[in-house]
Amino acid sequence: MTERPTFYITTPIYYASGNLHIGHTYSTVVCDAIARYKRMQGYDVFYLTGTDEHGQKVEDKAKAEGKTPKQFVDELVGGIKDLWKLMDISYTKFIRTTDYYHEKAVQYIFNRLYEKGDIYKSKYSGKYCKACEAFWTESQLVDGCCPDCGRPVEVAEEESYFFRLSKYAPRLRKLLTETDFLQPQSRVNEMVNNFIDKGLQDLAVSRSTFKWGVPVPFDDGHVIYVWIDALSNYITALGYGGEDDANFKKYWPADVHVVGKEIVRFHSIIWPAILMALDVPLPKKVFGHGWIKLGGQKMGKSTGNVVDPYILAGRYGVDALRYFLLSEMPFGADGDYSNELLLKKINYDLVNDFGNLVKRTLAMSRQYFGGKVSAAGEGTDADGELISMINGLLAATDADMDGLTVNKALDDIFALVRRANKYIDENAPWTLAKDESRKPRLMRVMYNLLEAIRVASTLLLPFFNVGPKKALGALGVGLPDSFDGAKYGAVSEYTTTETETIYPRLDINKELKELEEISRAAEAKAQPAKEETMQMITIDDFCKLDLRVAEVIACERVEKSEKLLKETLKVGEEIRTVCSGIAKYYTPEEMVGKKVVLVANLPPRKMCGIESQGMLLCAEKDGKVVLLSPESDIDSGAVIG
Ligand code: ME8
Numbered sequence: 001m002t003e004r005p006t007f008y009i010t011t012p013i014y015y016a017s018g019n020l021h022i023g024h025t026y027s028t029v030v031c032d033a034i035a036r037y038k039r040m041q042g043y044d045v046f047y048l049t050g051t052d053e054h055g056q057k058v059e060d061k062a063k064a065e066g067k068t069p070k071q072f073v074d075e076l077v078g079g080i081k082d083l084w085k086l087m088d089i090s091y092t093k094f095i096r097t098t099d100y101y102h103e104k105a106v107q108y109i110f111n112r113l114y115e116k117g118d119i120y121k122s123k124y125s126g127k128y129c130k131a132c133e134a135f136w137t138e139s140q141l142v143d144g145c146c147p148d149c150g151r152p153v154e155v156a157e158e159e160s161y162f163f164r165l166s167k168y169a170p171r172l173r174k175l176l177t178e179t180d181f182l183q184p185q186s187r188v189n190e191m192v193n194n195f196i197d198k199g200l201q202d203l204a205v206s207r208s209t210f211k212w213g214v215p216v217p218f219d220d221g222h223v224i225y226v227w228i229d230a231l232s233n234y235i236t237a238l239g240y241g242g243e244d245d246a247n248f249k250k251y252w253p254a255d256v257h258v259v260g261k262e263i264v265r266f267h268s269i270i271w272p273a274i275l276m277a278l279d280v281p282l283p284k285k286v287f288g289h290g291w292i293k294l295g296g297q298k299m300g301k302s303t304g305n306v307v308d309p310y311i312l313a314g315r316y317g318v319d320a321l322r323y324f325l326l327s328e329m330p331f332g333a334d335g336d337y338s339n340e341l342l343l344k345k346i347n348y349d350l351v352n353d354f355g356n357l358v359k360r361t362l363a364m365s366r367q368y369f370g371g372k373v374s375a376a377g378e379g380t381d382a383d384g385e386l387i388s389m390i391n392g393l394l395a396a397t398d399a400d401m402d403g404l405t406v407n408k409a410l411d412d413i414f415a416l417v418r419r420a421n422k423y424i425d426e427n428a429p430w431t432l433a434k435d436e437s438r439k440p441r442l443m444r445v446m447y448n449l450l451e452a453i454r455v456a457s458t459l460l461l462p463f464f465n466v467g468p469k470k471a472l473g474a475l476g477v478g479l480p481d482s483f484d485g486a487k488y489g490a491v492s493e494y495t496t497t498e499t500e501t502i503y504p505r506l507d508i509n510k511e512l513k514e515l516e517e518i519s520r521a522a523e524a525k526a527q528p529a530k531e532e533t534m535q536m537i538t539i540d541d542f543c544k545l546d547l548r549v550a551e552v553i554a555c556e557r558v559e560k561s562e563k564l565l566k567e568t569l570k571v572g573e574e575i576r577t578v579c580s581g582i583a584k585y586y587t588p589e590e591m592v593g594k595k596v597v598l599v600a601n602l603p604p605r606k607m608c609g610i611e612s613q614g615m616l617l618c619a620e621k622d623g624k625v626v627l628l629s630p631e632s633d634i635d636s637g638a639v640i641g
Contacts, residue, residue, distance in 0.1 A: 007043040008251040009035050012259045013050040013095060013233050016073040017057050020080055022337060023260070023292050025087060025309040026325045030289065030406055031258050032089045033326055036462030037401050037409075039090075040483050046251045048237050049084070050095035051077050055133050055226035059212035069212045073098060083309060088318050088465040095237040097214075097229055105241030106232050107217040109278065110205075110224055118164045118277040121219075124204045128156035133226050135204050140194075148262055161206040161222060168273040169200045175272060180285065182268045183404070184332040187261065187288045191268050203270065231271045235280065254283040256404065264288035287404055290334035292325075307337055311518060319464040319503070320346045326463055327410045339515045343508045350467065350503040353417050354456075358471045360424060361449045362496050368433050368442060371496040373450055375489065377443030386423050386448055389416050390455050390488045397459055406463075413459050420452040450475060450494050458486045467502045474499035546601035547617075547640035549630055550576070555591035557583060558608050566610055567591060571598060572637020579612040585625045597628045597640060 011031045014024050028049055035047035053073040062072035077096060084091065095102060113119040126135045129146035136146065136153060146153050173196050175181050176188050206222035207213065213223025234257065235241070238248035259267050267286045275282050294307065313321045324342045327349070329335035365373050393416055400409035423445075432442040457468035458480050472479055476495045485491065550569040558564035563581040565588060578598065597617040604611045617628040630638070 004042055004044040006046065006251050007035075007038045008046045008238075008254040009038075009048070010234055010254055010257050011049040012263060013052040013097065013230055014080065015055075015057065016051040016053045016076045016080070016096075017061055019076070020083060020309070022307045022309045022312070022321070022325065025083070025321070026292055026329065027258055027260060027289065028084065028089055029087060029322050029325050030331070032087075032091075033322075033406050033463050034256075034258075034401060034404065036090055037397075040462060040481065041398070042482060046092045046238070046247065047090060048093050048095060048234070049089070049091045050093075050233060050237070051080060051097065052226065052230040052233075053077075053096055053098045054213040054223070054229055056130060056207070056210045056212070057133065059210050062212075070098065086310065086313050086318065087322065093237055095233050097233060101239075101242050102233060102236045103214045105236035106214045106224060106229050108241035109232050109236075109274075110214075110228070111217050113163065113274070113277055114161070114218070116277060118167070119161050119205060120164070121159070121161050123157065124160045124162075125155070125157040127153040129153045133207075137201060139198060156209075158204070158208060160204040160208070161216065161219075162202040163205045163228070163274070163277075165203045165270065165273050166200045168276050169196055171276060172196055172200070172269055172273060175282070176268060181272070181282070182264065183285060183287050186332070187264050187268070191265060195265060195269055200269070227266055227270065228274065231266060231274065234271075234283070240280070253281045254285075256285040256287055257283055258287050258289065258404075261288040261290060287332075289332055290329060292329065292337050293334055294337055296336070308522065312342065316342070316346060316506070317466060317503070319466045320350060322464060323350060323410070327407050327414075330407055331405050339512055340508070343506055343511050346503065347506055347508065349414060351505045353414060353421060354460075354467060354471075355501065355503040357417055357421050357424075357449075358453055358474070358499065358502055361420075361446070361453060362474055362499055364429050365446050365450065365494070365496045366498065368429065369446065371494075373443060373446045373494045373496065375444075375447055375492040376440070377447060378440040379444050379448075380441070382426070383444070383448055386419055386452060387488050389419050390452055393455060393459060394483055394486045409459075410463060413456050413463075416452060416456050420449055420456070423452070424449065447494070450496070451488055451491070454491060455486050455488070458483065470499055470502050473497075543641070544601075545599060545641070548572075548598045548600045549634055549636050549638040549640065550596055550598040550600075550616075551636040552591045552594045552596060555588040557588060558610065561608050564608060565591060567616070569596075569598060569614075570636050571600065572635070574637070576600075576613045577610065578614050578616060579607040579610055580616045580618075582616075582618065582625060582627070586627070594627065595629050595633070595636065597630075 009031050011027045014020055031047060031049070035045045038045045051073070058073060059069050062069040065072060081094065110119065124135060126137060127141060128135050129149065129151060131151050132146055132148045134146070134148065135156070140147055141153065142150070145151060173192060176192055176196070182188050182191065205225040205228050206216050207225060208222050211223065213226060214229050216222040216224055234254060235248060235252060238251055239245035240248045240252070257267055264286065272282050309321060320342070324345055328341065328345065365371055393412060396412045397409040400406070400412060427445045429442055429445055432438040432445065453471055454475055454477060457471040460468040469479060474497050476497060477491055548571050550571045552567050553570050554568035556566055558566050558579060561583070563583050564579050565583050565586065567578050567580065569576045569578055599615045599617065602614055604613050606612070618625050619628060
């Protein structure tokens, strides 16, 4: 048996730091469609996806939720795998960067680079973006902020290991300008002008300010930079640096790494440089696709305006969401999501065009011929256009998929679907059926339509999960696992059966209202969590607080209240009255003589008839409440800040 050609395709491995949205779903569905298409073309496909689980962001988030980082990522990964199941993603392997074999292989890679002299130890001082875990030079900042995410950066100094990225600049320049390595071509200029030609700096590839990462094998105080850890997944998943590297030998180099445009820099500069240093062949292609935007803005896990793929796929079916993602975005460019656009595409393309074609044709085949239709019958010149579209479709979609223009492949398939609908109107089978002598012609019209449905459905299989399977089932032809039969005449006889409605029509206005309600409810639910973890203040905001050390000189319970104590405070020369809800935790006697922290510039507020002139700061956990005090003695009235 001859070996099948291999095809290795990857998605980015997504941060296990929050729920995924339709942006992530987009990359994964696009790769899935390509992987399935290649399988049907006869390739031995390895499709890799997974999760990027280390780094400070994850460590911080886990801490905020009172979990260990591993507990935190384990919970998220379960949800991510469920989403891919729901979306019918046919990945070959799901890699987690916390997988033991991956961590070991990353250490092997780091060691190799160190032994080769491509990693050395030095000191770094520069601008650091905590969210992206990236150091930037002054010239790379945009308006003083991180060029990737736009957040403010902080000055940081760290002892670090460095990768000699600068050494590879000439080879990288050649790779980007003289080959098709990076696509679409529009991304090449950005990489060359903004990064390579501005002077590539050596890259800090270890961190010592947090622990949640793969330890540098020969230096306990450092963990390996999360991007070195993450990028390595593309080879460690195949066994590189491990005990069994048969898959690495078989599938590497990757045919294509599909990534969003914001991480093209990591994949087209840092990743090839690491591979060059390791003497490992380069992937054949990096494809940087555009963003799905919402109201003109990129969706992000932290921006809040995230569309939930669980809800959309659950409500409208996997095909609808897959179709929207695959067809709406010209691959490589940005596209907009709106509920209205999604619903209209469902009704226009899936219901009116595909669903209707199948329903009408099947109903007529049963009505006129009891479901038995064959190639016998009378063809005419008028069939030529439809037949040539059927015969030309596979070559067209092959070319589209080779160019990774998945949306064009769908356009081509739907052009045949629309042509077939027009063919029904042109040939008016209901008129032919009235005249017994036109039966042979009617038979051929029905046959041609069934052939169009069969070929279109066969080619739709990599893109959709439900509709084409139902259609092929009703045609009685079984599910093909290759495109061999995707031509006119490959099936000569049909016995059709009735099929339920493939895609139900939606009431767009009703759905729009319901979706709005769902997202309002979700936003309201997410609000408290967002406030706890996300709301940043500026230093100016902080400076608005007037915090003072105050001394409690008298204290009593407030009558009619179980919670309140009334304190008399000395704040420098000033005397103030403050009510605090701490009667359950402190007796008035315990309070007298304490130095506490007072928020001194809150507007006065009446509590149980007493005017409270400020607030005392307390810490609270698991029902325990304690007052904050200065660490050693200091005069009352001292300013805190
Ligand atoms: O960057 N439109 O992970 P991540 C289209 N862990 N695609 C989008 C998108 C949008 N609005 N939002 C996200 C990371 N994506 C790293 C990757 S790889 C070695 C490490 C997709 O969770 C797109 O593919 O932030 C983007 O590159 C990826 O999700 C970012 O996912």
